[in-house]
Amino acid sequence: MARYVYDFAEGGRDMADLLGGKGANLAEMARLGLPVPAGFIVTTEACRTFLSTGTEPDGMSDEVSRHLAAVEAAAGRLLGQPEDPLLLSVRSGARFSMPGMMETVLDIGLNDDSVLGLAKASGSERFAWDSYRRLVQMFGSTVMGVDTALFEEALRLLKEARNAPDDLHLDAADLASLVDVCKSLIQQETGEPFPQSPAEQLRRAILAVFRSWNAERARLYRRREHIPDDLGTAVTVQCMVFGNLGADSGSGVAFTRDPATGRQGFYGDYLPNAQGEDVVSGIRNTVPLADLEDLDPHSFARLCDHMRTLERHYRDLCDIEFTIERGTLWMLQTRVGKRTAEAAFAIAAELVDEGLITPDEALARVSGDGLARLMFRRFDTSATGEALAHGIPASPGAAVGAAVFDSAEAVRRTAAGERVVLVRQETTPDDLPGMVAAQAVLTSRGGKTSHAAVVARGMGRVCVCGAEELSVDTEGRRFTTGDGTVVEEGTVISVDGSAGAVYRGAAPLVDSAVMRYLETGERGAESAGVVDAVAHALRQADAVRRLEVRANADTPEDAARARRFGAQGIGLCRTEHLFLGERRKLVEEMILAGTDAERDHALEALLPLQRRDFTRILEAMEGLPVTIRLLDPPLHEFLPDRTELAVRVAAAQAAGNQPDPHDAEVLDAVNRMHEENPMLGLRGVRLGLVVPGLVAMQVRAVAEAIVERVGAGGAPMAEIMVPLVGAVEELRLAREEVEHVLADVSKESGITVRCPVGTMIELPRAALTAGRIAEEAEFFSFGTNDLTQTTWGFSRDDVEAAFFSAYLDRGVFATSPFETIDREGVGRLVDIAVTEGRAARPGLKIGVCGEHGGDPDSVHFFHTAGLDYVSCSPFRVPVARLEAGRAALSGIEAGDSR
Ligand code: PEP
Ligand code: MG
Numbered sequence: 048m049a050r051y052v053y054d055f056a057e058g059g060r061d062m063a064d065l066l067g068g069k070g071a072n073l074a075e076m077a078r079l080g081l082p083v084p085a086g087f088i089v090t091t092e093a094c095r096t097f098l099s100t101g102t103e104p105d106g107m108s109d110e111v112s113r114h115l116a117a118v119e120a121a122a123g124r125l126l127g128q129p130e131d132p133l134l135l136s137v138r139s140g141a142r143f144s145m146p147g148m149m150e151t152v153l154d155i156g157l158n159d160d161s162v163l164g165l166a167k168a169s170g171s172e173r174f175a176w177d178s179y180r181r182l183v184q185m186f187g188s189t190v191m192g193v194d195t196a197l198f199e200e201a202l203r204l205l206k207e208a209r210n211a212p213d214d215l216h217l218d219a220a221d222l223a224s225l226v227d228v229c230k231s232l233i234q235q236e237t238g239e240p241f242p243q244s245p246a247e248q249l250r251r252a253i254l255a256v257f258r259s260w261n262a263e264r265a266r267l268y269r270r271r272e273h274i275p276d277d278l279g280t281a282v283t284v285q286c287m288v289f290g291n292l293g294a295d296s297g298s299g300v301a302f303t304r305d306p307a308t309g310r311q312g313f314y315g316d317y318l319p320n321a322q323g324e325d326v327v328s329g330i331r332n333t334v335p336l337a338d339l340e341d342l343d344p345h346s347f348a349r350l351c352d353h354m355r356t357l358e359r360h361y362r363d364l365c366d367i368e369f370t371i372e373r374g375t376l377w378m379l380q381t382r383v384g385k386r387t388a389e390a391a392f393a394i395a396a397e398l399v400d401e402g403l404i405t406p407d408e409a410l411a412r413v414s415g416d417g418l419a420r421l422m423f424r425r426f427d428t429s430a431t432g433e434a435l436a437h438g439i440p441a442s443p444g445a446a447v448g449a450a451v452f453d454s455a456e457a458v459r460r461t462a463a464g465e466r467v468v469l470v471r472q473e474t475t476p477d478d479l480p481g482m483v484a485a486q487a488v489l490t491s492r493g494g495k496t497s498h499a500a501v502v503a504r505g506m507g508r509v510c511v512c513g514a515e516e517l518s519v520d521t522e523g524r525r526f527t528t529g530d531g532t533v534v535e536e537g538t539v540i541s542v543d544g545s546a547g548a549v550y551r552g553a554a555p556l557v558d559s560a561v562m563r564y565l566e567t568g569e570r571g572a573e574s575a576g577v578v579d580a581v582a583h584a585l586r587q588a589d590a591v592r593r594l595e596v597r598a599n600a601d602t603p604e605d606a607a608r609a610r611r612f613g614a615q616g617i618g619l620c621r622t623e624h625l626f627l628g629e630r631r632k633l634v635e636e637m638i639l640a641g642t643d644a645e646r647d648h649a650l651e652a653l654l655p656l657q658r659r660d661f662t663r664i665l666e667a668m669e670g671l672p673v674t675i676r677l678l679d680p681p682l683h684e685f686l687p688d689r690t691e692l693a694v695r696v697a698a699a700q701a702a703g704n705q706p707d708p709h710d711a712e713v714l715d716a717v718n719r720m721h722e723e724n725p726m727l728g729l730r731g732v733r734l735g736l737v738v739p740g741l742v743a744m745q746v747r748a749v750a751e752a753i754v755e756r757v758g759a760g761g762a763p764m765a766e767i768m769v770p771l772v773g774a775v776e777e778l779r780l781a782r783e784e785v786e787h788v789l790a791d792v793s794k795e796s797g798i799t800v801r802c803p804v805g806t807m808i809e810l811p812r813a814a815l816t817a818g819r820i821a822e823e824a825e826f827f828s829f830g831t832n833d834l835t836q837t838t839w840g841f842s843r844d845d846v847e848a849a850f851f852s853a854y855l856d857r858g859v860f861a862t863s864p865f866e867t868i869d870r871e872g873v874g875r876l877v878d879i880a881v882t883e884g885r886a887a888r889p890g891l892k893i894g895v896c897g898e899h900g901g902d903p904d905s906v907h908f909f910h911t912a913g914l915d916y917v918s919c920s921p922f923r924v925p926v927a928r929l930e931a932g933r934a935a936l937s938g939i940e941a942g943d944s945r
Contacts, residue, residue, distance in 0.1 A: 051093040052110040054117065055086055060361075065090045067281030069140030072381050079360060081353050081378045085121050086135075086285030087114040091142065094257045094279035108250060111284075115249070122286060127156035127245030131168035134178075134287040137252040139259060141280040144382065147476045147498050148268045149280055150189045150259035152252040153322070154182040154287060158243040162226075166219075169292060176222035177214075177291075183229045183241055186248065190255040193236045201228045249284070256282045264476045271483060273861050288377045290370040291322050295343070298323040298370045300494075301336050301350065303358040306366070306386040307440055307545075309393030309576075313354055315367075316494035317342075323368055323379060326494070332515065333494045346376040357381055362403045363412070364394050387443050388417030389577050396580035406587045411936050413584050415903035415926035420444070421581065422565070422922065424556040426543050431554040435528050435540065438489070438514030440547035441500035446487035446509040447541045447553045450534055452524045454481025461485070468542055470526055472519045473512075474499040482508060487542035489549060491517040491526070509544035517549075565925055566611055585613070585925060588932020594909065595916035596927045597672070599896055601625065603660075606667040609921035613928055616672035616764070617664070618828060618918020619896035622745060623680050625660045626653075634685040639716055643739070650744040657748035658755070665756050665763040672764045674828065674896070674918075676807070677745050677781070679770040681730045682738070683720040687713060726833075726842060731771020731807075732781050742784050750792035750800045757798050766803045768828060773812040775819040782823055807896070808880050809833035817880035821887040828918070829877055831897030831905075835864050838873050865898065868905040877912050885913075894918055903930040910934035 058066050058074030066074065070088035077083045089111065096104040119125050124133040134156040139149035157165065157179045166175035187193040202214070205225055211217050217225070230241045242248055259265060260280045269276055290298035300323075301315030316333035318326045319342060325331055340347045350369060353376075357365040366384030370377045386394065395409035404412075425445045448466035451457045454477065457469045461484035469485040471478060473492045482488055482502055487509035490499045494513055503510030516529035524536035534540065534551070541554035560574035561581050570578045597618030598609030606617060626634050633652050640646035665673055683689075692714040699706040722728035735742040749765050756763040769781045782804050793800045806823075808814050809830030817827070836843040843865060851863055860869070868874055877895075884891050894916040899905035901923025909917050910931060919927050 049092065049096075049104065049106070050110070051090050051104055051107045052114050053088050053090065054114060055083065055088070058088060063142050064278075065092060065281070067091060067140030067142060067283070068144055068382055069138065069380055070281045070283045073283060073285070073379075075360075076357070076378050076381055079356060081356070082376060083378050084286040084288050085118045086283060087111075087118065088140075089253055089282040089284065091279040091281045094260060094281065095277070097254065097257045098260065098279060103250075103254065111249070111253070112246075115284075118286065126249065127158060127161045128164065129160045130164045132156050132161035132164050132245075134165070135249060136283075136285050136287050137249065137256060138283045138285070139256045139280045140283050141260070141274075142278050143272070143274045144385070145265060145268050145272075145274070146502060148259075148265040148479075149262065150256050151324070152182070152185050152189055152248075152255065153324070154178045154185075155248045155252055156245040157182045158245065158248075161245070169289070171292065172219035173222065174289070174292060176219050176226060178289075180222050180226050180229065182248075183226055183233070186252065187229060187233045187241065189259070190251045191233055191237050191239075191241075193233055197232050197236070198229055201225060201232065253282050253284070256280065264479050267479055267483070270855065270858075270861070276858070285379075288370050288372045288375075288379075289322070290318075290372060291320055291325075292373055294320055295374050296320055296370075296372050297339075297342075298326050298368070299333075299336060299339065300326055301354060301367045301369065302364060302384055303354045303367075304364045304390070304394055304397075306364065306384050306390055307443060309364075309386065309390035309397065309580075311397065313337075313351060323370060326368075332492060332513065343371060343374065346371050346374065349376050353378060359403070362398065362408075364390070388414075388420040389443060391417050392421070392580035392584060393576055396583050399583070406583070407591065407936055410584055410587045410591070410929075410932055413929065414933070415906070415930040418561070418581065418584075418929055419923075419926050421561040421577065422559055422925070424558050424562075425545060426541060426550075426554045427557040431541065431543075431548070431550045433550075434548040435532065435534065435551055436514040436516045436549045438491075438511040438517075438547050438549070439494060439500070440543075440545055441512045442488075442503040442508060442510035443545035444487075444509040445541065445543055445545070445554070445556055447539060448486040449537050450489075450526070450540050451481075451485070452519070452521050452526075452536055454478045454484075456536070457481035457484045468540055470517075470519055471499070472521070474502070487511070487544065489514060489517075489540075489542055491515060491519045503544075509542050511542055511544055511547050511549060514547075514549060565613075566608070585928055585932075588929045589613070590932075591935045592910075592928065592931035593935050594906070594914065594927075594931035595894075596924055596931060597674075597894065597896075597916050597918035598921045598924050599900075599918050600664070600921060603663040603667045605921055606664050606673075609924055610668060610671070612921055612924040614671075614921065614924045615916070616674070617668055618674050618894050618900070618916060619768075620664060620673060620675045621679065622657070622676060623678055623684075625657060626678070626685055630656055631685055634682075635713070637738075637741075638682050638686060638720075639712060646740060650740045654744050654748055654751075657745060658751045661749050661752035661765070662755050665752055665765060666759075666761065668764075669756075670762050670764070672766055674766045674768050674805075674826075674894075675745075675749055676768040676770055677732075677735055677742055679731050679734075681720070681722060681725045681728055682734065683717055683722070683725070686717050686720070689714070689717045689721060692717060724842075726836065726844070732769050732777045733771065735769070735781055735784075736777065742781060743788050746785050746788040747792060749802065750789050751796075753800050753802065754792065754796040754798050766805060766826065768826075769804070769806045770830065771809060771833065772806045772820065773810045775816065775823055778806050778820060778823045805892075807833075808877075808884075809897075810837050811876055814876035814880040818883035818887040821884040821891055824884075824888075824891070826892040826894070827880065827884055828893070829880070829895040829897060829914075831868060831873060831877075831895055831899045832865065834876060834897065835869065835873050838876060839864060839869070841865075862904075867902050868899045868908050870908055874908055874912070877909075881913055892916075901927050906930040907934040907937070911937075 055074045055077040060075040063071040066088045137152045162179040166172040184198045188195045297319040299317035305314045315336035318333045364384045368380040395412045398404045399409045448468040451467045468487045469481045470489045490512040499512045519526045541550040564578045595615045597616040598614035599619040600606040637649035696706040753763045772778045803825040805826030807830040896918040900917035901919025
């Protein structure tokens with residue numbers, strides 16, 4: 048019989064799939080003996096069943112009643128009893144944190160009777176009526192679907208009538224009358240009364256939290272964060288504790304280390320006389336956690352003890368939510384905290400130094416995406432001038448954009464191609480689309496743990512929050528700085544999320560310290576911490592990884608840079624890039640040649656140029672393999688634009704002139720070569736087989752470059768790669784020609800030129816016949832760009848802009864298959880080709896040189912598929928090194944079932 052409810056005492060952190068992150072960690076804290084208010088968890092399985100069937104799972108409600116009875120027995124009070132009532136909170140908690148995206152209902156158990164009991168027990172009528180008001184509003188909107196704006200308007204009218212600047216100036220009688228108004232609004236809007244039965248309140252609140260899994264903003268957040276849609280949320284039901292019972296109460300959020308920089312020490316925000324929600328929403332400005340030491344030294348000392356316990360237990364940065372109710376500290380939540388990329392590297396390195404984790408564990412805790420973020424540039428503070436305002440550096444990085452004042456405007460302008468900064472007093476989950484669209488988020492209220500900060504950090508968006516000097520006028524679409532400067536919507540501003548500063552205009556950027564270190568090995572003193580931490584992680588990755596990392600580089604400069612970044616060779620040198628610029632003329636000559644002699648003349652002119660390119664690249668990569676790919680794109684790409692030419696010729700004719708004969712001749716050639724689908728036309732090996740002399744010229748250039756390097760005392764390691772092979776016969780023919788030229792050059796030079804000949808696997812047919820192809824190939828390199836294009840039938844130049852956003856929205860895939868390898872389809876072809884290629888030729892060297900070679904998730908796939916190397920753009924090389932190391936830690940190797 049399925050079981051849907053667990054007591055805290057029955058759970059633990061390893062049960063997050065079933066109990067959600069929040070529930071599992073509450074259970075863990077309870078087990079550690081930390082002060083956690085009693086409660087229980089309704090499982091994600093119950094949620095999934097409810098969402099798929101539309102009805103409460105069988106037996107769930109009995110289980111809830113039994114667990115409630117146990118909580119009531121432990122508390123010695125009944126839910127919603129008239130005297131000193133037990134009240135409950137009902138909160139969402141999915142496997143992965145989705146801050147603020149789902150619903151919460153607090154103060155369950157209050158009704159027209161128990162509110163009086165609460166007033167007596169707490170000694171504060173005002174507090175009791177305020178709690179009841181919160182419940183009626185939250186329940187009314189979350190559970191019964193009444194528009195929150197109606198409640199807000201009722202509150203505003205009351206404040207106006209009482210001349211009260213804020214809620215704190217409303218007394219108990221005011222709040223009691225507000226409860227009546229809100230209850231009438233509910234009756235009026237829904238046709239039913241606010242339920243007085245505590246059990247009914249609880250039951251309906253649980254189901255409403257289940258339903259909130261599918262709220263629009265929650266779906267959007269999941270899509271962005273790649274969280275599967277079918278996990279469901281657990282629901283944590285817990286005794287309420289109150290942080291708003293007076294000056295000896297309060298709520299706060301704390302981190303065991305600084306989540307922005309990783310620096311040691313306790314960080315956080317505290318808000319006296321407030322509920323947790325008030326801290327996170329950023330509605331009132333908090334004080335730093337350190338101030339709690341003066342306000343309540345006893346609770347502060349206990350909190351510090353608990354934080355130490357948690358960090359030692361989790362062996363990681365923990366974030367914590369707590370409430371102090373009349374001098375008693377309660378722990379309401381903990382989890383391994385989100386952090387910036389900088390903090391992730393710094394904390395991992397520190398925990399190794401402290402002996403809490405191993406270097407392998409440290410490596411597992413950083414990521415290639417994080418490293419890529421640290422390789423970004425930041426503002427040059429010496430050139431930024433006076434800041435418009437300062438706030439809390441909530442999510443690092445540098446961003447420039449036009450100030451906009453609501454989410455819809457951010458989305459609209461971004462869609463039109465503009466970069467924007469979303470400026471708000473504070474953000475709510477409804478601002479999510481704007482936060483996704485914006486380069487940065489700037490708020491005038493809220494601390495490091497406000498919604499804006501948490502969500503922006505999670506998405507890697509730059510964020511400065513709590514910039515109190517700013518007065519944000521959303522209606523008037525402008526903000527005013529402390530000295531009275533007015534900044535209107537559309538004005539470009541620069542936001543420094545690392546320093547917490549905002550500047551007018553587009554501030555200049557400087558290179559990142561991590562990038563400088565990777566390029567030059569220098570460690571500037573000011574950023575030695577993060578640079579050392581990155582260096583440690585990369586060293587560890589290099590020590591454990593099996594995959595080699597090469598670079599895609601076409602010029603000696605790129606090759607040299609790739610080498611500095613740690614590339615172990617070039618996995619793809621696209622020789623077509625050597626046909627551009629000045630040389631285009633020669634290529635044109637070759638294409639237009641009417642006779643063999645004319646063609647040979649053009650090829651002969653190209654030969655020394657290509658030889659020099661290859662010599663310089665081989666020199667830059669001395670001692671490392673360089674895979675040189677024969678010409679791939681269709682030749683017409685090297686001719687002038689067809690439309691332009693046609694217009695020129697037609698214009699001359701229309702003016703009664705003879706068109707330029709060269710124009711006419713080129714247009715003729717372009718028309719002859721025009722293809723409807725050039726990506727599937729005369730390119731790759733096909734070109735080599737039908738254009739006489741092309742392969743021979745390129746191979747001769749490679750071979751002579753090798754001879755030259757050997758002559759200069761070098762040890763060149765060139766490999767020749769044939770593109771777009773679909774059948775072994777194509778490769779055999781191309782290879783014969785290659786071998787022929789290599790033999791000729793060997794004979795002419797007296798130096799034996801040995802050069803492995805391999806092929807790209809970038810067509811489904813090549814993958815499916817890899818066993819045959821391996822008979823002729825000394826190595827394989829997966830061209831996953833073309834393999835994705837041809838497997839899906841997606842034109843790689845067209846589809847991303849045309850309809851991928853619709854496909855992503857509609858869940859056809861979670862990320863573009865051109866970005867992250869499609870394991871199910873393209874990945875299966877890779878598996879087949881690896882298995883059959885190696886069966887035919889044991890030890891066959893296999894790599895990948897499509898864009899996926901630098902994508903973290905894809906690198907893990909290639910490791911597991913048993914490839915020997917990945918090749919990616921020079922800037923992705925450090926990322927690929929790191930991820931190849933992390934992939935090796937998983938222990939999954941080729942042949943293991945996935
Ligand atoms: C590929 O197809 O993956 C590849 C590397 O080749 P190109 O992108 O040059 O077609
Ligand atoms: Mg290709």
